[in-house]
Amino acid sequence: MGHRLPRQQGQERRAWPRRCRKRQTPDQVEARWQPPSAGLPACLPIEQAQDGSPHLVREAADGRRSLRLKGDAKHNQLTDLLADDPHFGPFLKIPGKDNGFDIEGIVVDGQRLLLGLRGPVLRGWSAMLEIQVEAHGDHLRLMPLDDDGTLLRKHFLQLGGLGICDLHYSGDDLYLLAGPTMVLNCEIRLFKWPGARTVLAADQAPVRFQHDLLESAVLPHGKDSDRAEAICNLPKPLACKVPTWLVLYDAPGAARRGGEGVVYGDLLRNR
Incomplete structure (x- = not known):
């Protein structure tokens, strides 16, 4: 049976920031909302202060620097790649908390990043994007995931209609915190994907569907x-x-x- 969808932990001490928005009134959304490039993938070096506390720095003593995908206030490599995507392109201009494109979860595995989407949820399917990045001059740039030049893999997951809030590996298992795409008083759950790291390394399909997740806890x-x-x-x-x-x-x-x-x-x- 086909899956119907609409047509339309690295070792370096770096922080990969994710976007978080305050709740806005409808009249504020049109005036103030910016495209998702406001939360484009970036990395920030972490150093320890004399008291042992971690601090984000623009450039570390060992030469590590803060980097982001090359682009401007409206576009970057990732948004340009998604602009014509049949699943996500139509949602790029919709505010994140209205089931628009909204990156909230991120997990780093070497040079590969898994990006968990709070939205859109497409006919009950939640989405996770897989990309690979490298430092190139003063920026990050996307790298092919395979010999065919694939820059993006899309993983669609069954999370009960919830979007992805956060992602974390524990060994080979991937834990996914999932909640509603909009600001609702709704159940929030923690899911476990056993052996996800091995599965993702073995399955190189550009689009894949994953049913077998274990619900670990209702929060x-x-x-x-x-x-x-x-x-x-x-x-x-x-x-x-x-x-x-x-x-x-x-x-x-x-x-x-x-x-x-x-x-x-x-x-x-x-x-």
Whole structure:
């Protein structure tokens, strides 16, 4: 049976930023919304300060520099590549929180990046893009993923109609935090894709569909508050040597606020 869709952890100490927008009123959207190039892939070097805390820097002492895909305020290599794409091209000019094109999750595997899309969700299918980048002069540029010159792979996933908020590898397994594409009081879930790293390395198809994901946990949410937005794997010394996820929430409610500059997340056992 065919799948019907509309026609229309690297080793370097770098941070790969992802975009996050505040909620806007309808009249603000038209006046202030910018194309998704505002969140184009970029990397920022991380260095330790004298007190041991990490700091983002433009250029590190060892020569690592901040880099981004070459482009301007409206276009870059990735958006140009997607402009004529039959799945995502029509959604590039739609605001992210209206099921438009919205990159929220990112995972780094060497020079390869997996980009999790909060939107669009296409007839119930969530999407993840796979690209490869390299430093070229003062910018990053896309590299072919294979000998055929493929610059983009598209992975469509069954996440119950939810979009991807965050991505993380744990060994060969890929964990996906999934929530609604719009600002809704809706269930948020954490999914597990067992052996994803091996599957993605073995399957070189430019477009593929993945059914077999394990739902690991349903996360709590409040009314207009406490929406799980990000996950990270805690270092073992902080987690009592037990593999543990830290879940952080957007719009934390009163119970998650502990005073100025303090918010509480949740800890999940990573099994």
